[in-house]
Amino acid sequence: MYGLLLFIHILGATIWTGGHIILSVVILPKVLRQRSPEILLTFETDYEKIGMPALVVQIIAGIILAYRVLPDLSKWMNFSNPVSLGIILKLGLLLLTFVFALDAKFRVLPHLSEDNLKDMAWHIIAVTILSVLFVLTGVAFRVGWFY
Numbered sequence: 001m002y003g004l005l006l007f008i009h010i011l012g013a014t015i016w017t018g019g020h021i022i023l024s025v026v027i028l029p030k031v032l033r034q035r036s037p038e039i040l041l042t043f044e045t046d047y048e049k050i051g052m053p054a055l056v057v058q059i060i061a062g063i064i065l066a067y068r069v070l071p072d073l074s075k076w077m078n079f080s081n082p083v084s085l086g087i088i089l090k091l092g093l094l095l096l097t098f099v100f101a102l103d104a105k106f107r108v109l110p111h112l113s114e115d116n117l118k119d120m121a122w123h124i125i126a127v128t129i130l131s132v133l134f135v136l137t138g139v140a141f142r143v144g145w146f147y
């Protein structure tokens with residue numbers, strides 16, 4: 001069960017973090033060079049179909065994995081416990097990801113044009129950095145930095 005959960009969590013990470021790195025490093029420079037919101041919208045529309053389910057899988061598998069390392073929810077917000085700190089970091093990264101994603105979805109994307117492409121670019125870069133920090137925090141669990 002643990003092996004399967006970790007496999008699903010790592011697979012989800014390859015889609016979420018991998019997809020955002022491709023968006024930031026390959027798609028975004030082209031969008032900004034050609035000042036083309038269309039290129040971005042095409043990628044976002046296609047990627048979202050697999051990206052959003054991957055994020056949902058990450059949250060569900062992640063919470064089960066977190067419960068496995070600390071099977072007492074009342075201890076999850078204990079800043080003096082290093083394992084809780086790892087879980088707090090993951091939940092904090094998740095909250096920040098939601099804030100940027102919701103702001104992009106409801107404020108930036110509905111009016112996406114050549115004029116606010118830079119605003120959207122900063123949202124994409126922020127979510128990409130957060131996605132890499134998710135992986136780093138996960139690896140920190142793996143190599144025992146929180147134990």
Ligand code: HEM
Pocket residue numbers: 006009010012013014016017055058059061062063065066067069087090091094131134135137138139141142
């Ligand atoms: C997009 C979001 C996420 C990504 C990309 C991500 C990525 C990863 C990666 C790459 C690992 C290392 C797997 C390994 O040991 O080889 C990991 C482990 C872990 N993640 Fe996540 N994660 C995400 C969200 C979450 C969330 C929301 C939680 C829950 C609070 C969470 C909890 C954990 C835990 C507890 C581990 C350690 C598992 C163990 O070693 O037993 N993750 N994560």
